[in-house]
Amino acid sequence: MLKIEHLTKAYGSKKAVDDLTLHIAPGEIYGFIGHNGAGKTTTIKSCCGILQFDGGEIFVDGVSVRENPLECKRRIAYIPDNPDLYDFMSGVKYLNFVADIFGVPQRDRQERIARYAGMFGLTEDLAQPVSAYSHGMKQKLAIISALIHEPRLMLLDEPFVGLDPKATHTLKGLMRELCDRGGAIFFSTHVLEVAEKLCDKIAIIKNGRLIASGTTDEVKGDESLEQVFLELVEDDHA
Amino acid sequence: MLKTLIRIRLAAMKETVMRRNTGLKRRGGRGMRILIGLAFAYLALCLLMLIGLLCYALAAPLAGAGLGWLYHAVAGLIAVSFCFMGSVFLAQSQIFDARDNELLLSMPIPPRLIVASRLLSFLLLNYLYTAIVMVPAAVVYAVQLSPGPMFYVGYALGFLLLPMLSTALTCVIGWLITLLIARMRHKNLVTGLAMIVFFFAFMALYMNLQNYALALLQNGQEIAAVFERVMPPFYSFGMAAEGSVLHLLLTAVWCLAPLALVYALLSRSFQRLATTNRGAAKVKYVAREMHVASPRAALLRKELGRVFGFPLYLFNCAIGGPMAVILGVVVLVQGPGILSALSAAYGLTGAGFLVPFVIIVLCFCAICTCTSAPSISLEGPYLWILRANPVRERDLFFAKVMANVLIGGVPLAVASALFVIALPMSAADAALVVVLPLLAQIVMAYLGLCLNLLMPRLDWVSQAAVVKQSGSVMAAVFGGMGMIAFPALLYAFLLNSVMSFQVFGLLVGIVLALGCLLMHLYLGRGGVRRFRAL
Numbered sequence: 036m037l038k039i040e041h042l043t044k045a046y047g048s049k050k051a052v053d054d055l056t057l058h059i060a061p062g063e064i065y066g067f068i069g070h071n072g073a074g075k076t077t078t079i080k081s082c083c084g085i086l087q088f089d090g091g092e093i094f095v096d097g098v099s100v101r102e103n104p105l106e107c108k109r110r111i112a113y114i115p116d117n118p119d120l121y122d123f124m125s126g127v128k129y130l131n132f133v134a135d136i137f138g139v140p141q142r143d144r145q146e147r148i149a150r151y152a153g154m155f156g157l158t159e160d161l162a163q164p165v166s167a168y169s170h171g172m173k174q175k176l177a178i179i180s181a182l183i184h185e186p187r188l189m190l191l192d193e194p195f196v197g198l199d200p201k202a203t204h205t206l207k208g209l210m211r212e213l214c215d216r217g218g219a220i221f222f223s224t225h226v227l228e229v230a231e232k233l234c235d236k237i238a239i240i241k242n243g244r245l246i247a248s249g250t251t252d253e254v255k256g257d258e259s260l261e262q263v264f265l266e267l268v269e270d271d272h273a
Numbered sequence: 274m275l276k277t278l279i280r281i282r283l284a285a286m287k288e289t290v291m292r293r294n295t296g297l298k299r300r301g302g303r304g305m306r307i308l309i310g311l312a313f314a315y316l317a318l319c320l321l322m323l324i325g326l327l328c329y330a331l332a333a334p335l336a337g338a339g340l341g342w343l344y345h346a347v348a349g350l351i352a353v354s355f356c357f358m359g360s361v362f363l364a365q366s367q368i369f370d371a372r373d374n375e376l377l378l379s380m381p382i383p384p385r386l387i388v389a390s391r392l393l394s395f396l397l398l399n400y401l402y403t404a405i406v407m408v409p410a411a412v413v414y415a416v417q418l419s420p421g422p423m424f425y426v427g428y429a430l431g432f433l434l435l436p437m438l439s440t441a442l443t444c445v446i447g448w449l450i451t452l453l454i455a456r457m458r459h460k461n462l463v464t465g466l467a468m469i470v471f472f473f474a475f476m477a478l479y480m481n482l483q484n485y486a487l488a489l490l491q492n493g494q495e496i497a498a499v500f501e502r503v504m505p506p507f508y509s510f511g512m513a514a515e516g517s518v519l520h521l522l523l524t525a526v527w528c529l530a531p532l533a534l535v536y537a538l539l540s541r542s543f544q545r546l547a548t549t550n551r552g553a554a555k556v557k558y559v560a561r562e563m564h565v566a567s568p569r570a571a572l573l574r575k576e577l578g579r580v581f582g583f584p585l586y587l588f589n590c591a592i593g594g595p596m597a598v599i600l601g602v603v604v605l606v607q608g609p610g611i612l613s614a615l616s617a618a619y620g621l622t623g624a625g626f627l628v629p630f631v632i633i634v635l636c637f638c639a640i641c642t643c644t645s646a647p648s649i650s651l652e653g654p655y656l657w658i659l660r661a662n663p664v665r666e667r668d669l670f671f672a673k674v675m676a677n678v679l680i681g682g683v684p685l686a687v688a689s690a691l692f693v694i695a696l697p698m699s700a701a702d703a704a705l706v707v708v709l710p711l712l713a714q715i716v717m718a719y720l721g722l723c724l725n726l727l728m729p730r731l732d733w734v735s736q737a738a739v740v741k742q743s744g745s746v747m748a749a750v751f752g753g754m755g756m757i758a759f760p761a762l763l764y765a766f767l768l769n770s771v772m773s774f775q776v777f778g779l780l781v782g783i784v785l786a787l788g789c790l791l792m793h794l795y796l797g798r799g800g801v802r803r804f805r806a807l
Contacts, residue, residue, distance in 0.1 A: 085660040087805065105663045113661040119654035121575065123582030131563050135571030136662045145563055161558035 036061045036096060036188050036219040037082060043090035044077050051077040053243040054091070059188075059221050059236075062214050066234035066251075067223040068260075070268060074243040075223040076116065079190050082221065083113040095188060109137065112181035116193040116223075118173050122166035126157065126176050129165060130183060137184035144183060151179040154205050170197040178206060189213065191222035195229060207233055231260040239267055274382060278390035312747065321409050324351075327486050328413035334490050336418050342511030343497045345428065347489065348410035349435050349510045355406055356399040356439035357446070358475050362468060363398075364447020367391060368539075374547040385540035392440060392536060399436035399443070407432050423516035430521060431510045434528035438506055441531035444539070448546070465584035469595055472588065568664065572672035579651065580644050580680060586651075589740045593641030594684030597710075600634065601691030608695065628702045629774060631692050633761055635685060635710035639717055640753030642681030646721030646746040648673045649804070650730045650739045656807065666801040670722060677718035685710050705778040712785040716756060719792035721749040726796075726803045756785075 037059040044052045052074040059065045069075050080086040082093050084104040093100040095107040120129055127148070134144040152158040155175040160168070168176065174197045181189060189210070195203050210220050210233065224230050230237060231251060237260070238248040246267055247254050255263050328348070335344045368391045377387050411428050414420065450467070489496055501508045506527035512520035539546070566574065580586055652659060659669060689707040698706065725745040733739045740746070760781050768777055 080657075083661045085657055105665065108661065108663040111661075113657070115657050115661075119657070121579070121655055121658070123579050124575070127558060127563075128578070132571050132575055133658075133662065134563075135566045136568050136664060138568070141563055141565045144565075145560070148563075149560060159557055162556040163558075 036063075037221055038094040039078070039082065039091070040093070041091035042078065042081060042088055042093060044074075044081055044086060044088040050243050052081070052088075052240075055240070055243070055245050056091075057238055057245070057248065059219050061187075061217045061219050063235045064210055064214055064220045064233055065222070066230035066237045067221060067240065068225070068227065068230055068237065068264060069223075069240035073240045075240060076192055077243075078240070079113070079192050079221070079223060083111055083190050084108055085113070109184075110186060111188045111190055112184070112186035113190045114174075114177050114181050114192065114194055116196060118177035120165045120168075120173055120176060120180075122164065125162050125164050126168070126172075127161040129176060130161070130180055133180040134183050139184050147183050147185075148179065151182050154209075155179060155202050171199060171202070174198055175202055178209075182209065186213075187218045189218070189220045189222070191220065193224060194222055195224065195226060203229075227260045227264060231255065239264060241268060275386050275389055278377075278382070278386060279393055282390050282394040317405065320405050324406055325409040325413055328410045329417070330486055331489060332414050332417045335493060336414075338493055340493050340497050341414075341418070342508070342515045343489070343493060343500060344414065344511070345410070345431070345514035346500050346504070346507040346511030348407055349431065349507045350504065352403040352406035353435055353439040353442070353507075354478070356402040356436060357443055358471055359402050360395065360398055360439075360443050361447050361450065362464075362471075363395075364444055364451065367395065368444065369448060369451055369546055371547075378544060378547065384543040385536075388536060388539045388543050392444070392532070392539075395443065396436055396440045399439050403432065403436045403439070407435075421516065424514055427513040427516060427521050431513055431524055434524055435506075435510060437532040438528040441535040444535050462581055462584075462587075465581070465587035468584055468588040469592065472592065473595075473599070569668045569671055572664070572668055573675055576644075576648065576672045576676035577679070579648075580676065583736065583740075585737050586644070586647070586740050590644045590646065590746070591642050591680050593638040594681050596641060597635055597638035597688035598684045598691075600638070601688035601695075605691045605695040627696065628698055628706065629761070629764070631696065631706055632709050632778070633757055635689060635692070635706070636713040636757045638688070639681055639685060639710050639713040640750060640757065642685075642714065643677065643717045643721040643746065643749045643753070644680055645673045645677040645718045646725055646749040647739045647743050648676075648722065649725040649807075650733065650743055650745065651736060653731045653733055653739075656731060666804050667797060669804075670796045670800060673722050674715075674718040677721065678715055681714040681717070682711055685714055699775075701775045705775065705782070709778060709782055709785070712782055712789070713753070713756065715789050716785050716792075717749065717753050719789055719796070720752055721745065723792050723795060723800065724748045724752070726800050729807055731807060760784075 037057075039055055039057040042052050042055040043050065055074070055078060057065070067075050067078070077086060081088045082095075082100065084100050084107060088101075095110055098106050098110075100107045121132075124132065130148050131144065134148075139147070148161075149158070152161055155178065157172065157175050157179065160172060165173065165176065174194075178194070181191075194206060198206065207229075210222075214220060214235075234251050236249060237251050237254045239246050239254070247263075251260070254260070258266075328344075331344055331347070335341060371391070374387075378384065407428075411432075415424070500511070506524065509520040509523040509527055513524045580591060686707065689710055692706055693703045725743070728744045728748065730739060730743055730745075760777075764774070764777050772780075
C-alpha cells in the first residue's frame with residue numbers, strides 16, 4: 036500500500052530523514068515513533084506530497100508520489116499534528132469543501148458527514164464557524180474530513196492529541212475498521228501504550244534514521260515498548 | 274512591571290510594522306523597507322501639506338476676527354476625529370481580544386497594569402495621529418501671527434492632553450462596536466461594511482476640508498458659539514492656546530477625567546471583558562441538502578468566503594468596487610456637470626479629456642481591488658489543506674484570479690454602465706469605458722497573484738499585517754499605478770497628435786490583454802513550480 040524507498044530529505048545541511056525504507060501492507064496499522072525532531076513529520080509530509088524530497092521514492096498503491104502526486108492524494112488522507120482549518124468557514128462548509136475537492140457524490144457525503152459527526156459528537160456544532168472550535172473539535176473535524184472520501188491509506192501525525200477519551204476510542208475503532216477493509220494506516224505518536232496495543236507494526240526513528248522496525252512483538256520482545264524505545268534512544272546517546 | 278508590559282506592546286507593534294512583512298528574503302527586504310518608508314513619508318507629507326494649506330487659509334482671518342481660539346479648537350477637533358477614525362477598529366484586537374490577554378492574566382500581573390499598558394500604547398498611536406494635524410497648525414499659527422510664549426505652553430500642554438480624550442473615546446466606542454457587532458450573525462461582513470462607511474466618511478471629510486474652511490470663515494461667530502456650547506473640551510483647548518490658564522486647567526480636566534474613568538472601569542472589569550465569550554448565540558446545525566460543486570467552483574467559493582469573512586481584507590484589498598459604484602451613482606444623479614468640474618479642477622479643460630478621465634478614474638478603482646496580491650500568503654498555516662488534498666495548482670490559481678475579477682469586475686461593470694448612461698459619449702468611447710477598466714481589473718488579479726508567488730510570506734503572526742503591509746500588495750498597487758500613469762502620460766504628451774483616443778484605447782486594450790496572457794502562461798509553468806516549492 037505504501038512503499039518508502041531510501042527516502043532522504045534535508046533542510047539546508049541538516050538531514051531530517053536519511054535513507055529511510057519502510058513498507059506498509061494493506062490491513063496494517065503501522066506506528067511511527069521517535070523523539071521530537073526525529074523526522075516523523077517530515078516523513079509523513081513527504082508521503083502525502085506536501086514536502087518535496089531530495090532522494091528516494093515513495094509509492095502509494097504502486098503510484099509514485101513524485102511522478103503523480105494528484106493520483107496519490109486521491110487515495111490517501113492526511114491529518115496534521117496541529118490542524119489549522121479555514122476559520123472563516125463553518126464546520127459543515129469545510130467538510131463540503133473537502134468533499135467537493137474529492138468529488139464525493141452528494142448522497143455519500145451527506146451520509147458520511149452525518150455518520151462520522153455523530154460518532155464524534157460534533158453534529159450540533161457543524162454550523163458553528165471553525166474559529167469558535169476548540170483544539171479537540173478541530174481535530175475531530177479534521178478526522179471527519181479525512182474520512183469523507185473513504186481513503187485507502189491514512190497518514191496521521193499525532194492523531195490522538197487533543198481528543199477526549201471517547202473520541203480517542205472511536206478513532207481507534209475506525210482505524211481498525213479501515214484496515215479490516217483492506218486499507219492501511221501509518222501514524223506517528225508519542226503515546227507508546229497506544230502504539231503498543233493498536234499497531235500491527237512499529238518503526239522507530241532517531242535523527243532521521245530508522246533504528247528499529249517490524250511487528251510490534253518483534254520490536255518490543257519481552258519488554259514494554261517504552262523500555263525498548265528508551266533503551267534504543269539511550270544506546271544511541273552512549 | 275508596567276515598563277516591561279509597555280516594552281512588549283511596543284515591540285509587538287514594531288514587529289508588526291517592520292518584521293519582514295514584505296515577504297521578501299533578506300537580500301531584497303531592505304530595498305522594499307526603504308520603498309515602504311518612502312511611501313509612508315510621501316503620504317505623511319501630503320497630509321501635512323493639506324493641513325498646512327488649510328491652516329494657512331484660516332489662521333490670520335480667524336485671529337483677525339478675534340476668534341484665534343476657534344482656530345485651535347478646530348485643529349483639536351480634526352485631530353481627535355482623525356485619532357478616532359484611525360484607531361476605533363483597533364480597540365477590539367488591541368485591547369479586548371488581544372491574543373496575549375489570557376497569557377498575561379495567568380501571570381501574577383494586576384489587571385490594572387495590563388490595562389495601563391494597553392491604554393498607553395493606544396495613547397502613543399494617537400499622539401502620532403494628533404501630530405499630523407496639530408504640528409502644522411501650530412507652525413502656521415506661529416509663523417503668521419507670532420504669538421506670545423503662553424501660546425506655546427498652552428498649545429504644547431493641549432497637544433499632550435487631547436490624545437487622552439480621543440483614547441478614552443476610542444476605547445469606549447470601540448468596545449461598544451465590538452459588543453454590537455459580535456452579536457450579529459454576519460459580523461465579519463458588517464465589520465467590513467462599517468470600515469468602508471468609515472473610510473468614505475473620512476474621504477468626505479478630507480475632500481470637503483476646503484468647504485468647511487470657507488464655511489468657518491463665513492460663519493465664524495455662529496460656529497464659535499456652537500463650539501462654546503456643545504464642545505467644551507475644544508473650546509477650553511482653544512482658549513488655553515490663547516493663554517488662558519483657567520481653560521488650560523479645564524482642558525486637563527476634560528481630557529484626564531474621561532481617560533481616568535475609562536482606566537478605572539476597564540481595570541475593574543478587564544478580566545471579565547477579556548474572557549467573556551461575546552460571540553453570537555450558538556447556531557444548531559440542521560442537516561440540509563448539500564450543494565455539490567466542482568473543485569474549481571469549491572476553491573472559488575473558498576476564496577470569496579475568505580475575502581468576505583475577513584473585514585480588513587475586504588477593506589484593504591476590495592475597496593475599489595464600492596468606490597466605483599458610488600462614483601457611478603454620484604455621476605448619474607448629478608449629471609455630466611460634476612465630471613466636467615472635476616476635469617477642470619485637474620486642468621483637463623478640453624471636452625476630449627472627459628472619456629480618458631473617466632477611464633483613468635475607473636482604472637484607479639480597479640487597482641484598488643487586488644485580493645489576489647496577499648492570497649498566497651494568507652494560505653500560510655492552511656497550506657497543508659491544499660497540499661495534502663488533490664488540488665491542481667491551476668485550479669487554485671484560477672480561483673484566486675477569478676475571485677479578484679468577480680469582486681472588482683462586477684461593481685466596475687455596473688459603474689461603467691452608470692457612467693455610459695450618465696455621460697454623452699460615442700459608442701466607441703462607451704466600449705472603451707466598459708472594456709479598459711475590466712481589462713485593468715484582470716491584469717491586477719493576475720499581477721497580484723504572480724507577485725505574491727514571487728514574494729510570499731507564509732510565516733505570519735497576524736493576517737492583518739499580510740493584508741496591509743505585504744511587499745506583494747504594495748508592489749501590485751505601485752505596478753497598477755504605473756499601468757495607469759504610463760499610457761496616460763504617453764498619450765497626453767506624445768501620441769494625442771498622432772492618433773485618436775479610440776485607436777490609442779484599442780492599443781492599450783491589446784497590450785493589457787497580452788499582459789494577461791503572458792501572466793497566465795507564467796502561472797501555468799513558473800507559477801506552479803514556485804507554488805510547489807513554497
